[in-house]
Amino acid sequence: MGNVSSPRTARVIDLDTMRQRRQAQRRILRLAPELDGLEMLYHLASDPDTLYGMPLLAWGLRESGEVVGLVPWMETLTACHEMDSPDNGRFFGYRDPETEEIFHTPPEHKVYELEHAAAYFDYEETSAPTLIQQLPDTQGTHALCLASDGESWQLKQVFGWRLYNDGNMESLLVDEKRVEQTPIVAGDACLYAGHSRHATVYYFQRHIANQIKQQDPTTMEALAVMTTPSSSS
Structure with missing residues (x-):
């Protein structure tokens, strides 16, 4: 008689552990500012034949080795290729305005820059949140x-961005009451992380911010919709 094979033991899959591993792979390890004017291109479902350009703020290296373009978008510093909203924007690619070249993967020189910088600045792992990098905001x-309470709001210019060891990226804002010297520079006591004081933070490009300051009716109407809490049914 042949040998009877023993039944295979069922594997227990810890979904929480799997989620944590995936999240760790997405963690940003290093940032490189975009200083040559490269743009992200996106389109809207309402106007699919038109491409819109937005200047890239930086490039980020993830723990997985993936390099992503980053722009301030809605409530966070967002990886360009993950933008997939029919209403707010869907990623199309990158563009060099000088040559008008359109490409769909990060440029090699930024990949090399990030990989070499990450290898050089090899920080020791810590459980406590630790500041890794600080970049100026060059886009206004x-x-x-x-x-x-969702009732009151204020518009503030972003001074810069902080990257922490857990991959969290925070905007850096100015507390005008604590300004002691000008111009303000990194490390000044008047600077604080946006979400440390504000329940919700939305990011806008400079021209939209100026429309808000000028009380443009169309912009203010859209802003009212954005800042009004949705009523529960």
Whole structure:
């Protein structure tokens, strides 16, 4: 008689552990500012034949080795290729305005820059949140800061961006009451992380921020819709 094979033991899959591993692979390890004017291209479902350009703020290296373009978008510094909203924008590619070349993967020189920088600045792992990098905001990005009651808001220019060892990226804003010297530079006590004081933060490009400052009717109407809490049914 042949040998009877023993039944295979069922594997227990820890879904929480799997999610944590996937999240760790997405963690940003290093940032490189975009200083040559490269843009992200996106389109809207309402106008699929038109491409819109937005200057890239930086490139990021993930723990998985993937390099992603980054732009301030809605409530966070967002990886360009993950933008997939029919209403707010769907990623199409990258563009060099000088040559008008359109490409769909990060440029090699930025990949090399990030890989070499990450190898050089090889920080020791710590459980406590640790500041890894700080970049200036070169785009004139503004933050619309909402209070927890959702009723009051203020518009503040973004001074810069911080990257922490857990991959979290935070905008850096100015507390005007604590400004002691000008110009403001990195490390000044008047700078604070946006979400440390504000319940919700939305990011806007400079021209949209100026429309808000000028009380443009169309912009203010859209802003009212954005900042009004949805009523539960």
